[in-house]
Amino acid sequence: MPRYDFHLRSKDRFVWDEEGVDLPDPTTAQGAADKVAAELHGGLLHESKVACCWTVAVTGEGDQLIHVTAL
Template identity: 75%
Template sequence: MPRYYFHLRSKDQFIWDREGVDLPDPATARGAADKAAAELRGDLLHESRHGYCWTVAVTDEGDELIHVTSL
């Protein structure tokens, strides 16, 4: 099963997902990113008020970008 990585980034930070998650296909990875973004949105809301815009960037095992979603 392919492995996908869910990296968090803002204007001045990039948090690498070094573990990743095994998922059956890119469509499932995109759905997981959208779900994670919705869950994180509330946790990072206080930082958004200070001008931060966070995104979840999903890459595959070859480090190819397959999806980006905003928090």
């Protein structure tokens, strides 16, 4: 099963996903990214002192960009 990484990024920060998740296909990874974004939306924006836009960037094997979703 392929491994997908879910990285968080904003204008001035990048948080690497060093573990990744095994998922059956890119479509499932996209759905998981959208779910993660929805769950994190309130928490990250609430904790941030500077208004910014966070995204979840999903990469597959070989660091190929699969999907990007905004929080």
